[in-house]
Amino acid sequence: MYVGDRDDRSIHVLSLDGKPRRVITSQPGGWRIPKSLCCVGDRLYLTEEHEGHEYDDVEDDEEDDDEEEAAAIHLTGRRVFVLTPEGTTLQAYKTPGPEELVFEWRGMCHFDGKLVLCNSWEQNELIALQGL
Numbered sequence: 240m241y242v243g244d245r246d247d248r249s250i251h252v253l254s255l256d257g258k259p260r261r262v263i264t265s266q267p268g269g270w271r272i273p274k275s276l277c278c279v280g281d282r283l284y285l286t287e288e289h290e291g292h293e294y295d296d297v298e299d300d301e302e303d304d305d306e307e308e309a310a311a312i313h314l315t316g317r318r319v320f321v322l323t324p325e326g327t328t329l330q331a332y333k334t335p336g337p338e339e340l341v342f343e344w345r346g347m348c349h350f351d352g353k354l355v356l357c358n359s360w361e362q363n364e365l366i367a368l369q370g371l
Contacts, residue, residue, distance in 0.1 A: 249262050250262070263322075272290060279354070318333055318334065
């Protein structure tokens with residue numbers, strides 16, 4: 240069982256009887272705050288919580304690593320990550336949507352071979368990613 244932890248910015252892996260197995264954390268530039276998780280076969284799909292407000296706090300003279308982190312923060316809420324069960328990121332998809340809108344995937348499920356995502360209440364859209 241996979242459980243996202245907002246405060247710790249991690250995913251806790253538990254046995255079906257609730258015993259802790261391990262904790263998955265992201266690498267720099269990767270996913271930040273887990274929002275929704277969906278396990279399909281041997282892949283874990285993850286959306287993240289939007290936190291774009293932090294993007295404005297980055298100074299122009301900070302190092303490249305900080306600029307990469309700022310770019311990752313700016314994309315939060317707009318990405319779907321494909322992970323192995325162990326937590327290795329295989330791919331990250333930037334989902335469609337206007338850059339100027341606060342965008343956040345509220346939930347997802349696997350249906351008919353597709354990963355179905357529902358976005359924030361402001362846009363009321365569904366998107367289906369095929370080929371799972």
